[in-house]
Amino acid sequence: MGPFSEGELSKRLNELRDSQKEIQNVSAWIVHHRANSRDVIKVWYKNFKQGQKARKLTYMYLANDVVQNSRRKGPEYSKEFGSILLKVYHHLASIDLDEKSVGSYGRLLSIWNERQIFEKKLLQEVTQLWNHKTSKTKQRKSSGSVRQSSEERRKSTEVEDIDEMLESPLRKLVKPAHEETITLSPRMGSPGSGDPPEPEELITALQELENAASSDAEVREKIAKLPPEVSEVSKLENLKSSEEGLILLQQVNEASELLSNYNGRLQDELKERKKVGTMVSEFLSAQKELLAQAEERLELYHEKLEKTNNLKDELKNHIAALPDIPVLPTSSTLAPLPNPGDLFQ
Template structure:
């Protein structure tokens, strides 16, 4: 996976489209480079202000995917995104978002509230930024909070008395709901893991070359141990105490050697499992990038064919133009035009 630069992020944002594959691939890249979260959000916000209205929602889908899938690794993204989202929603409202986009934004905000991504007050601020008509008067807000806490049971709505199971079903239904364009707001597919940088993966693979299973010296020492240390029936051949003590010393040395080697093998096994996971995540990321590259290649091939068609038309047009070399020589000037008298004389 390529390293992080602001120019690389700008290029990826420009190539971003509304497909789930495109959004999740870029989200995975951003989560991998989460140490640059401040620069990422700053650039994301700056580029969102430039894009057309139709692509602003795609930027929000990307932010949603990054915020939700990075929660396990740290709160960095949710915090920095939270600091700019009010301005983002105000900008989107100012540029004139349609009802479909507004509905999609409200669905994201409701899920954030249900999952505790942001507190209720912040969610309310976001909703008011999307649509000022969603503003709740302070008294009504306090009364609603009081009703939720059970301080005014007589004024509770019927929905508050419904069974919890129905509420859970409704929540699952809303989480699995998909837009008409096929994009799922809630990013149900969490990335398996952060793909490693190529240098990191190469380093891990090189370390395995000097692992315990490749230590020929220790393996030769183990292979050269006398059979008496592992075969109990040979103990009957011991003739005196001195030979028994000598064998005991050899056995103790062999036990120490094997215990240390087994520990190294166990550590190597864990390293190999870790490297296997790194290879899996790296291969998955490469497959995703390859799919995007194939899609871009197909798109540019279509554009190239259109250019070839235009080129052919221009060539044909040029070939059909009159041969200038065959026109009369007018270097000395054209013949004078007839006068009015010449034209109308009988």
């Protein structure tokens, strides 16, 4: 997904449009860089405050998607976004918003309260603030002082599809009962699946291992060229003067530092390899789950195809068994139609 930088994030935020797909793409990029959560929230808040009024709701939908989809991987974004949540709603309460936007921001609060996304006390404060804003908006509407412009109505229509994302923390919209979905995904809580990494995450982790300590030929060559005097106690007997002893002591210190650093890198590599091994295991488990779902679906469609073919054959046989419909006589053999005048005699 590329390295993190504040400039890249600002570019993505500035180019973000009121589209569910685009919000999900930017959200996935942000979640991937959760190690930089503090910088992400700083850039997000700056763009949020400076952005146009019509784009603020899009930024809030993005924040909601990030917070909900990163909960299972770590609390970084919930913590960082929670630290500015009150300031965000203070800012929203200070600007003039149409009724639909006010309702959407309130709907976000309701979902966060229901799912306990943030601390209860914080949500109570924000909700109280927003309820005051809502009551003021209703009063202004009843007095006729607030009228929704055509531009605001157009923007409200454009984000209707984004509203639906609020109900799903896993980026899956609820489908109508009659609509069949063919989306395959590992079932949550399946044995061994854990939290399967995205393919991009796994590829990045494997590529980073290529530059691990065990692959550092230069350091290994330095260690191999260390003189035997720094590791063999018996060589101390060959020392003839204190000057030689000081030189050897310096060599031993340098070798010790080199080996200590290299051992530390190897330990870090071992931890990273265990982590990547777990990621591979979870990824393979998830793929097996997907394969099982695909095989079940394939079997289901084979059964449907067989039923369809059987119905088709039965229909052909039924049509063949129907009696022949006699050919109607041609119009030349029919009696002429009566004259309209004869009908009323």
